Amino acid sequence: MGAIDNAADVLAAAETGEGGFWEDAYPVIPHPGELIVGIISFAILYFLYKKYVVPRLEAMLAERQRTIEGGIERAEAMQAEAKASLEQYRAQLAEARNEAAQIRDQARAEGQQILEEMRAQAQEESARIVARGGEQIAAARQQVINELRGQIGALAVDLAGRVVGESLADDARRNGTVDRFLDQLDGMSGSSAVPVPEGTR
Amino acid sequence: MTTVVSAAEEFVPPSAPDFWQPLVGEGAFAITRSMIVMVLVTIGLAVVMMLVTRRLAVVPGRGQFRLEGVYGLVRNSIGRDIIGTDHFRPYVPLLFTLFTLILLNNLMGIIPPVQFPTMSRIGFPLALALGVYVVYLVAGVRRRGLGGFLKNLVPSGLPFWVVPVVFVLELVTFLVTRPVTLTLRLFGNMFAGHILLLLFALGGEYLLLNGEGLLKLVSIPAFLMFILFSAFEILIAFLQAYVFILLASVYIAEVYADDH
Numbered sequence: 001m002g003a004i005d006n007a008a009d010v011l012a013a014a015e016t017g018e019g020g021f022w023e024d025a026y027p028v029i030p031h032p033g034e035l036i037v038g039i040i041s042f043a044i045l046y047f048l049y050k051k052y053v054v055p056r057l058e059a060m061l062a063e064r065q066r067t068i069e070g071g072i073e074r075a076e077a078m079q080a081e082a083k084a085s086l087e088q089y090r091a092q093l094a095e096a097r098n099e100a101a102q103i104r105d106q107a108r109a110e111g112q113q114i115l116e117e118m119r120a121q122a123q124e125e126s127a128r129i130v131a132r133g134g135e136q137i138a139a140a141r142q143q144v145i146n147e148l149r150g151q152i153g154a155l156a157v158d159l160a161g162r163v164v165g166e167s168l169a170d171d172a173r174r175n176g177t178v179d180r181f182l183d184q185l186d187g188m189s190g191s192s193a194v195p196v197p198e199g200t201r
Numbered sequence: 202m203t204t205v206v207s208a209a210e211e212f213v214p215p216s217a218p219d220f221w222q223p224l225v226g227e228g229a230f231a232i233t234r235s236m237i238v239m240v241l242v243t244i245g246l247a248v249v250m251m252l253v254t255r256r257l258a259v260v261p262g263r264g265q266f267r268l269e270g271v272y273g274l275v276r277n278s279i280g281r282d283i284i285g286t287d288h289f290r291p292y293v294p295l296l297f298t299l300f301t302l303i304l305l306n307n308l309m310g311i312i313p314p315v316q317f318p319t320m321s322r323i324g325f326p327l328a329l330a331l332g333v334y335v336v337y338l339v340a341g342v343r344r345r346g347l348g349g350f351l352k353n354l355v356p357s358g359l360p361f362w363v364v365p366v367v368f369v370l371e372l373v374t375f376l377v378t379r380p381v382t383l384t385l386r387l388f389g390n391m392f393a394g395h396i397l398l399l400l401f402a403l404g405g406e407y408l409l410l411n412g413e414g415l416l417k418l419v420s421i422p423a424f425l426m427f428i429l430f431s432a433f434e435i436l437i438a439f440l441q442a443y444v445f446i447l448l449a450s451v452y453i454a455e456v457y458a459d460d461h
Contacts, residue, residue, distance in 0.1 A: 022228065027217040027392060028385070030324040033230040034239075038328030041243040045302055046332070050294035053250045057272055058293075060257035067259050 153178045212407045215399035220321055220392070235322040238315055242305045250301075275300045275446065283450040288457045295336055296446045299329055303387065303445055307438030310395055311431045318391040320441075326387040327380075333449040334380040341456045383448060390441050394434050401427035 022031060156178060223231035253268050261269055275297045280289040303320065310318030320326050341350045354371040355364055405423030408416060 022223070022231070023218045023221045025221075027220060027321075028323055028388070030327050031229065031233065031322060032324070034233060034236055034322050034324030035328055036324075037236045037239055038325040039331065041239050042298065042302065042328055042332055045243050045247060046294060046298045048247050048251065049298045053254050054294045054297060056254040056257055057269070058290075060259065064259045 149182060152182065156181065212404070212411075215396055215403055219399060220395075222317075233322070234317055235319045235325065238309050238317055238319045239306065239325060241315075242302065242309060242319065246301055246305060271301065272297060279443075279446055279450050283447070284454045285457060292336070292450070292453055295332070296450060299333070299449060300442050300446045303329065303442035304438060307391060307441060308435065310391060310438065311398075311434045318395050318438075320387050320391040321395050323384065323388045326384045326391075329387075329445070330380045330383040333383060333452065337449075337452045337456060338375075340453060344456055379448075379452060383445065387441050387445055390437055394430075394437050398427060398430055398434065401430060 220235075222234035224234055224237065225232040250268075253264050257265060276289075276293050280293050280296050283289075284292055306319040306325070309315045310321070341353075344350075345353055351368075351372075354375065355368050359367060401423050405420040405427060408423060409420035412419065
């Protein structure tokens with residue numbers, strides 16, 4: 001193929017005296033066709049690069065720059081937020097602890113108070129029960145005394161009547177006599193002296 | 202390759218005519234192999250770049266991550282660090298175009314089945330250097346005006362009789378030396394690199410086919426060297442693309458340098 005081309009070149013050179021020039025020309029002499037193709041190729045590629053390729057790349061680089069800066073900003077903001085949350089959380093925790101301690105103290109105090117109150121109440125109750133018992137005893141005693149007084153009076157009068165043989169029932173003085181006797185009995189029981197009934201026994 | 206076919210008896214080393222490979226037509230406007238490679242590379246780059254950048258994510262996928270790696274190298278390590286933070290943005294498309302186009306075209310020198318470095322045909326590096334040339338001239342004139350631009354070529358504080366000499370030298374540097382060196386550096390590296398690869402490949406082949414006796418075995422180191430230099434060419438491909446935009450950035454940065 002090359003040989004055939006070469007032969008054709010040689011033929012052409014022989015005919016026109018021109019075809020062999022480029023084959024034997026110094027390699028530093030630019031071939032016009034190649035120069036033109038070079039310029040056109042370069043121009044087309046340059047146009048495409050200037051119009052599309054480089055602006056696209058630059059836009060992407062700018063956006064990347066923005067994204068990175070935005071990311072850093074966002075990260076900083078998030079860190080600040082996290083820090084604030086931590087502070088808040090700590091404050092809340094401390095507050096909660098405080099509150100818990102307070103509640104515990106209060107509960108303890110309240111419990112103490114309740115205990116005191118209950119003790120006081122119980123004491124009061126017991127005092128009241130004791131007092132009522134005392135009262136009841138006193139009342140019963142009074143009742144017994146009163147009953148006894150009546151009976152003793154009647155018995156004494158009856159006995160005395162039997163002994164003396166006279167009925168004193170209607171006597172106006174008998175009451176005074178019995179009462180005096182009983183008073184004397186009272187006085188005797190109080191001083192526990194030698195019981196000396198005034199002859200009425 | 203013509204030399205191989207005709208080298209049945211005598212070894213013909215690879216030379217400049219091996220790079221002239223017209224496919225359709227002939228003469229000054231023949232469609233050559235390197236043109237096809239250039240067009241394919243351009244289309245490939247355009248398609249890949251448009252597809253990958255169509256949906257860019259803040260969190261990149263694998264394809265986007267690689268693209269961003271290359272873009273970051275061009276944009277930050279070269280554009281921003283050399284031209285300066287204030288002025289580099291309008292030049293990023295230019296630098297990125299140059300870098301990807303040169304790198305991929307250079308890599309085509311070793312990627313089968315293409316295996317032809319486009320930049321070994323001087324028309325292509327010249328086209329790219331002209332692009333840089335126009336950009337830095339326009340930027341310079343736009344920033345200082347034509348008078349200011351010309352005046353700025355000469356550093357202040359020189360003796361008056363030196364000024365014309367320096368002016369001419371600087372003007373030649375600005376208008377001729379820079380674009381020419383930019384072109385020749387890239388062209389020369391790719392041309393020479395490819396010649397070297399051709400030499401090892403064709404030499405190894407010649408020894409294997411035409412060598413006598415043990416001489417055939419010498420083709421083994423030749424092929425090993427071919428593989429080694431192919432790997433080396435990857436480094437060169439990257440390095441030349443890098444150097445090209447590095448110098449382009451330096452030239453542009455000079456426009457914004459306040460003192461000479």
